[in-house]
Amino acid sequence: MTNVGTNRVKRGMAEMQKGGVIMDVVNAEQAKIAEAAGAVAVMALERVPSDIRAAGGVARMADPTITEEVLNAVSIPVMAKARIGHIVEARVLEAMGADYIDESEVLTPADDLYHIDKNDFTVPFVCGCRNLGEALRRIGEGASMLRTKGEPGTGNIVEAVRHMREVQSQIRQIQNMAKDELMVYAKETGSPYELLLQVQEEGRLPVVNFAAGGIATPSDAALMMELGADGVFVGSGIFKSDNPEKFARSIVEATTHYQDYELIAKLSKDLGTAMTGIEMSTLEDHDRMQDRSE
């Protein structure tokens, strides 16, 4: 018997992306540059996060023409973003053949209370998280892959680092908890208890966790791998830099060889200017994409 859309198939797809770089692209040409540079997948969208930030207003799923163009341009997997809680945008992307859906806080949430029930879909989902509770709630809803939220479109790594460290340190914390303590922890952090038990037993999340939100240089990518990320998403960092091809290649190599510091030094030479960054304290509360969902 053939079974599609099983947990193993959905989570397994993310396992195959490990150690790789997933790049944001807005057209076929960028998708081909990303593929040639060694990206393991591309994220098709209408605008990269820094442009969404600059444009303001409501950010929605990309025009299907763009997604279709990217789907036809490359042989690597194509991911696409749907608004948080927007069941129909997600269904449309699934129908179009997107390989993974990012239910993403980079777009303006469509539902301020509920995320999509992702268990119901054949296509797998990736969601953002800032801590263990948020990670496990998303898995509970059916996410097959996680990524740190970071702060998208800022070129500032500090939030992604905070979120990765938070998840890792909370996983370590619960290792030593008794079962009764774990139940209270579940209550306090809003974590599904059964998933907490599983994490306690295995010492890691049941799905792959990538870094995202602020990665702008090869060293940034390597830092996130060092902190335990399974791979990285690079949004604005590549096509907002001076030399996208070179940046893309260098970030791919730095992710694979993240502990080879001489190599990373070489990769970082004469790269040209990285994207312009934003210091967190200059962001107003309503500009913080990471706080758009719990």
Add this chain to the structure above:
Amino acid sequence: MTTTIGVLGLQGAIREHVKSIEACGKQAIVVKKKEQLEEVDGLILPGGESTTMRRLIDRYDFLDALISFGQSGKPIFGTCAGLILLAKEIEGQNDAHLKLMDMVVARNAFGRQKESFEATIEIKEVANDFDAVFIRAPYILEVKEDTEVLATYQGKIVAARQEHYLATAFHPELTDDHRLVDYFVKMVDESKSQRLASAK
């Protein structure tokens, strides 16, 4: 001397294969540099993205080292992307990668992610009830005479062996069923004892 099996560690499901090799009682190492190939008796090319792996293979002069590793008689097992790396011919592409196994393969032949599936299949010499996970999987269109077809699914070839090369379109590393890796481990043991015998 213990048998050591390497897992090509450029990208993909590396950790799972390491676990599987260790569960079969052998030592596993992650091969990130071509010099490390000298330390291993057999090699697994894991699942992942074949275009990404190829780019990294080229960047670090891995290609010739991998080809001579295979030609020296040391066993190689490719899963999914690994199967594509091993094939002599890839449908729709002018060139292939390691070109070690006499077969023609088609990439993403079972479709996109939403068509990805798992199914119980029979693998000759290994198991008659193997839970196989296919993810944007390729299949083998054609094999040459000396290549043995080990498994088919809906008429498509999904596992094959040619001498010391083994390839599957699915991912045994995503399950806790180690029978296929165990089969490969035996291939490595055999080739190692043959090499030791001829060295005497």
